[in-house]
Amino acid sequence: MGLELTSSHGLTEDQLHFYHREGYIVLNGVFSPEEIDSLASEVADVILQRSHTFHSKNLRVRFKQNAIDVNPVVEVIDPISDLSALAKSICLDQRLTAKVASIYGEPCCLFKDKYFCKPPGTDGIPLHQDWIAWPTFPTTFLTVLVAVDPFNQGSGATKVYPRMHSQGYLSRKDGLHHLLKHEEMVSGAICLNLEPGDIAIFSCFTPHFSEANQSDLGRRGYFVSYNALSDGGQQWASHYSEFHEWIRSRYPEELRSQLEFV
């Protein structure tokens, strides 16, 4: 069973038109400040309670060295919905699923969810598309970004190249993750300026990137990704199995047995 085809929370005709033309859309005030505070504090509790398992051999967590801290900091928790009931409820919330279903014209399924912490001083993510040429990777994959902190120029907001999604996948279809060159983009980048509780939706073919967080605050954001029901059905668990195998395969053989998912 997929989630939400018809509901009052779907995108309007104008919004659908904008999304399909531009490859992204920003929607303000989808969640209240109280809801976002609750999510942030539940995730902070998870991090605190699991600090002993949040190490570099845990496939769930990605660390990054930043300009401020001595040790690498937690950049991303991928996934979080199996550790936080509140995060799971956001993934399944009609305010997201009905919007995504209205884009698909059919029910959607949760595919992946990652919580970006991006503490102050942390570098950004280079230009790429989210789609990857794995036989099972859905072409309907899209991401709903729920802002927990302000996303703006100073905090290293996500930036997208509008209308480029219509060109499809721009790299070799060899199953590897590829970066793109800014010079090859034919439109100007748009900064997804978001306040806590705002969302942005963008396609897996929309080239995007972010710059360093130069603010004094974290730039926390919950990146929740879906696929259309007819494009592989429920795949959250199988995606993570496949993803973990892929990460393992990129480690030297002798280190693979040290990797865990906890």
Ligand SMILES: O=C(O)CCC(=O)C(=O)O
């Ligand atoms: O940090 C960002 O804003 C971009 C994240 C991103 O591109 C990704 O996780 O695919």
